[in-house]
Amino acid sequence: MGWLFDQCPADYRGYDVLRHQPLVLARFAATALNAALAAADEGLRTVRAELRDRVAPQTVEAAAAAYERERHRLRGARHAVDLVERALRGERWVPRL
Numbered sequence: 001m002g003w004l005f006d007q008c009p010a011d012y013r014g015y016d017v018l019r020h021q022p023l024v025l026a027r028f029a030a031t032a033l034n035a036a037l038a039a040a041d042e043g044l045r046t047v048r049a050e051l052r053d054r055v056a057p058q059t060v061e062a063a064a065a066a067y068e069r070e071r072h073r074l075r076g077a078r079h080a081v082d083l084v085e086r087a088l089r090g091e092r093w094v095p096r097l
Helices: 002-006 010-014 016-020 022-051 057-088
Strands: none
Touching: 002 022, 010 016, 010 022, 016 022, 022 057
16 A cells, blocks of 8 residues: 555545545546646647746756656556556456467
């Protein structure tokens, strides 16, 4: 459960229901990651226009690259949370040839 909490805002650790119900925690983690991914997408769409006249061009590109890396990380974490949530719901993985 610690890893699922790591995918959520820190304040979520204070909710009893999340500490005692792993499936509920997984659902909250999925929602939090979806919101973070939407924020990273928005940041990537706007970072160049928002910063181009305020910081050096290489800084703008470094910020855009950071958003790209974060989007990649968030997508991976979201996929992993989805797998955990499905397992908690009782789905079984069946290998396919």
